[in-house]
Amino acid sequence: MCEKIHWSLAGTGVGLKSCHVDDIINAGDGIRWVEILLEQHLFNGGAALHDLERLRCNYPVTLHGTGLALGSFAPLDMDYLARLKQMANNLEVSWLSDHVSFGSLGQFFSHELLPLPYTEEALDHITARISQVQDYLGRRILLENPACYLGFNHSTISEGEFLAEMAQRADCYLLLDLNNCYVTQYNLGIDAQHTLAQLPARRVREIHLAGFDDHDTYLLDGHNTPVHEPVWTLYEQAQQQFTATPTLIEWEHDIPPLSVILGEVSRAQHIMQQAIKTRRPY
Amino acid sequence: MHLADLQTALRAELDGHPNAELRQLITSASLAPEQCLQLYRDLLAKTRTRALAQLYPVTAQLLGPQLFHALSQQYGHHLVDTGTVEPFGTGLASLLKHCTDSQSTLQNLQFLPELASLEWARNLAWTAEEDPPQDFDSLIYVPESEQYRLRLVASQALQLLRCHWPVLDIWNNYQHDHPGKLHLRYRAHWLCVYRHLDSPRAETLSDSLGRLLKGILQGHTLYQLSREVPDLNQHLTLLISRRWITHVELPPDSSS
Numbered sequence: 288m289c290e291k292i293h294w295s296l297a298g299t300g301v302g303l304k305s306c307h308v309d310d311i312i313n314a315g316d317g318i319r320w321v322e323i324l325l326e327q328h329l330f331n332g333g334a335a336l337h338d339l340e341r342l343r344c345n346y347p348v349t350l351h352g353t354g355l356a357l358g359s360f361a362p363l364d365m366d367y368l369a370r371l372k373q374m375a376n377n378l379e380v381s382w383l384s385d386h387v388s389f390g391s392l393g394q395f396f397s398h399e400l401l402p403l404p405y406t407e408e409a410l411d412h413i414t415a416r417i418s419q420v421q422d423y424l425g426r427r428i429l430l431e432n433p434a435c436y437l438g439f440n441h442s443t444i445s446e447g448e449f450l451a452e453m454a455q456r457a458d459c460y461l462l463l464d465l466n467n468c469y470v471t472q473y474n475l476g477i478d479a480q481h482t483l484a485q486l487p488a489r490r491v492r493e494i495h496l497a498g499f500d501d502h503d504t505y506l507l508d509g510h511n512t513p514v515h516e517p518v519w520t521l522y523e524q525a526q527q528q529f530t531a532t533p534t535l536i537e538w539e540h541d542i543p544p545l546s547v548i549l550g551e552v553s554r555a556q557h558i559m560q561q562a563i564k565t566r567r568p569y
Numbered sequence: 570m571h572l573a574d575l576q577t578a579l580r581a582e583l584d585g586h587p588n589a590e591l592r593q594l595i596t597s598a599s600l601a602p603e604q605c606l607q608l609y610r611d612l613l614a615k616t617r618t619r620a621l622a623q624l625y626p627v628t629a630q631l632l633g634p635q636l637f638h639a640l641s642q643q644y645g646h647h648l649v650d651t652g653t654v655e656p657f658g659t660g661l662a663s664l665l666k667h668c669t670d671s672q673s674t675l676q677n678l679q680f681l682p683e684l685a686s687l688e689w690a691r692n693l694a695w696t697a698e699e700d701p702p703q704d705f706d707s708l709i710y711v712p713e714s715e716q717y718r719l720r721l722v723a724s725q726a727l728q729l730l731r732c733h734w735p736v737l738d739i740w741n742n743y744q745h746d747h748p749g750k751l752h753l754r755y756r757a758h759w760l761c762v763y764r765h766l767d768s769p770r771a772e773t774l775s776d777s778l779g780r781l782l783k784g785i786l787q788g789h790t791l792y793q794l795s796r797e798v799p800d801l802n803q804h805l806t807l808l809i810s811r812r813w814i815t816h817v818e819l820p821p822d823s824s825s
Contacts, residue, residue: 331698334767437605438596476598
């Protein structure tokens with residue numbers, strides 16, 4: 288059976304930074320949608336929440352978090368999940384997303400996203416947790432591939448196979464972070480194009496683009512520079528494969544004026560339009 | 570290695586406890602396992618420092634990058650040791666208190682724990698839940714004989730601090746690009762932190778107003794408050810006009 292996907296937003300969006308709120312509201316057609324970093328806005332009241340309400344009047348919004356720790360063996364944080372659900376409902380978000388990783392582990396709290404081995408055991412574990420979360424939220428979520436600075440030699444499945452199988456078994460969607468793909472390729476020697484080729488197009492619902500820090504022997508997912516050329520190249524290929532997939536420009540540190548980010552948005556939008564024009568009719 | 574064991578081992582490695590079995594599993598294109606793990610340790614430390622500096626900008630400025638990073642490292646160990654589930658950033662003031670008491674390098678910054686308390690109170694005020702609309706009309710339904718049992722309910726954003734150092738002056742001073750010289754005078758006083766038009770604000774209170782707010786926040790009844798603060802009525806007008814109290818409540822009578 289062919290699944291019918293309702294695309295509630297389209298085009299290229301930007302990640303919200305509090306210093307850009309007024310600029311984004313006044314940006315008009317240059318921005319199609321806005322992604323909210325959950326951990327920076329999970330408040331009960333005050334200015335940050337009011338900013339979100341103002342933005343929501345102007346744009347579709349999505350929620351992107353790092354706190355679900357879906358790969359972790361610690362119990363799900365039901366308080367976090369309840370607040371996530373309430374916020375998603377209040378803002379009527381188009382969708383919400385998190386990462387294929389484990390961060391917090393019981394009493395150990397981590398801001399960093401820690402990698403999972405790609406094994407059947409990890410696949411079973413994360414799939415069950417995604418289903419539990421989706422049942423609670425009453426909606427499908429998107430899961431993002433992480434940027435990895437280490438791999439595990441007992442992994443039995445490739446990253447692409449793992450993501451595809453996870454999406455299929457848990458009936459969730461994928462958020463394809465192409466900067467993470469490139470960083471992982473450089474750091475672990477995993478072919479990013481091979482990963483992309485293994486992903487089912489109907490599951491990929493969002494793409495992230497960002498800049499990395501080049502430390503010569505490794506790359507860091509820095510989110511503090513423009514998107515690098517190899518990642519743009521991957522994006523052109525990805526838009527051929529996953530045509531018109533909504534795309535986000537992430538820029539979280541050393542934040543430039545919004546006009547600089549809008550330059551990146553414009554380039555992504557152009558690539559997406561070119562892919563749509565050349566798309567083979569089916 | 571099973572997934573649960575791997576996660577526990579990785580956690581221990583990031584806390585500085587080596588695990589040989591885990592290291593044998595780690596792969597990278599160009600880094601040794603220890604280098605990969607150190608990369609994650611550095612990222613964790615950097616992210617934690619950055620997050621704390623956002624919550625405590627003046628404290629971070631006063632300590633300087635190196636000392637603040639060291640404090641952030643200690644805070645990370647404190648989180649692991651205590652297994653705290655409180656929001657990230659809670660408790661930095663108490664850690665600073667321990668540090669300023671025990672470390673000679675911080676002798677000139679004895680006010681830092683109180684400054685950190687002020688910065689944390691500003692964060693709490695900024696993000697506090699919205700207050701319900703002010704409502705004192707219901708007072709007319711409370712029989713005069715019951716009014717002594719009434720409790721005043723404070724704004725959810727309101728924070729009261731008992732300070733000894735002039736931390737509000739210090740904080741204000743550091744809002745400028747070129748902070749002036751600090752004049753440190755040790756004197757007990759009250760600070761009230763609240764939210765006005767979405768922005769956190771702080772101001773110094775008179776002793777009687779401070780004691781009144783303390784009583785309100787502790788849930789004292791109108792009767793108790795009137796015994797503690799003689800000029801209660803005068804202060805109540807101010808508290809209502811500033812929206813520092815939002816309504817009154819009549820708790821169930823436990824004597825009946």
